Amino acid sequence: MATILCYGDSLTWGSAPNGGRYPKHLRWPNILNKLIGEHHQVINFGLPGRTTLWNDPFLEGRNGLAYIQAALETFGPVDILIIMLGTNDLKRHFNVGAYEAAKGVEKLIARSRIPNTYNFPAPSIVVVAPPNILSPAGSMAESFTGAVEKSQFFHKYYQEVAVQHHCIFLNSAGVIQPSEMDGVHLDAEGNEQLANALADLIHIEINK
Template sequence: MATILCYGDSLTWGSIPNGGRYPKHLRWPSMLNDLLGHHHEVINFGLPGRTTLWNDPFLEGRNGLAYLQAALETFGPVDTLILMLGTNDLKRHFNVGTYEAAKGIEKLIDKARMPNTHGFSSPNLVVVAPPNILSPMGSLAANFDGAIEKSQHFHQHYQDMAIHNKCLFLNSAGILQPSEVDGVHLDSHANKQLAHALFSLLKDKIKP
């Protein structure tokens, strides 16, 4: 049995565009578990607002780097770690771009590969470049002011960083886009597309 930990933000947690949370079976980690088989365990550890490594002055506990080691110990040993973060890094008050988000993911990779006191092996790593942001709507419009153009560069910086760090890589913008309802979050079809793309990437790399 393999343990796959999905470490992400609201796109992993299962936020419904414009509010609410999808039932478990419509979130992509659950769909991935269905595809891989339930002798494996796919853990959804998404959290709305989570960043790669920035402390959000308006949301407590959203620094991804600060909580990764605890997550790996809590759910360990973890065979595969899927990192899908960076969208929230583009919020206006952080004033950074996708290059800095990719460097944040690199710090998470380093953390995941550090020796631990339990003797757990380092997990295999999958880096998912977040989808491009469309026109943010409603309450998201001010938060993500200027983020549309920045998000176009996720693919480039994340792929370069993933190759350099010998990680599996998936460009989600190549297979899906956010819902037009709010321009950021995924509809149920996009969740399904992401689950299938990750299954194709992982199916031959996870022991039966």
């Protein structure tokens, strides 16, 4: 049995574009679990607002780097770690782009491979470049001013980091796009499509 930890933000947590949270069966980590077999364990450790490594002055506990080791020990041993973070890095008040987000992912990779208290082996890592942001609407509009253009470079910089650090890579923009309702979050179809794309990669990794 493999343990797969999904470390992400609201797109992993299951935020719906019209507000609230999808029921479990519509969130991509739960769909992924069904696709690869429920004898494996897929853990949804998404948190709305989580960044790669930035401290958000408006939301506490969103620094992904600060909690990755604790997450790996809490759920360990973890066989496969899926990292899909960076969308929130593009919020206007952080004033960074896709390059800096990718460098944040690079730090997460390094931190996840540090020897831990319990001698759990380092997990295989899947780096997922977040989907391109569409025209943010509603409450997303102000927060993500300028993010549409920046998000176009997620796949370039994330792939470079993944290749350099021998991680599996998925460019999610190649299979999904956010809902037009808010331009950031996934609709139910997007969750299903992402789960299917990841299932192909996870099957290969599990069966090595």
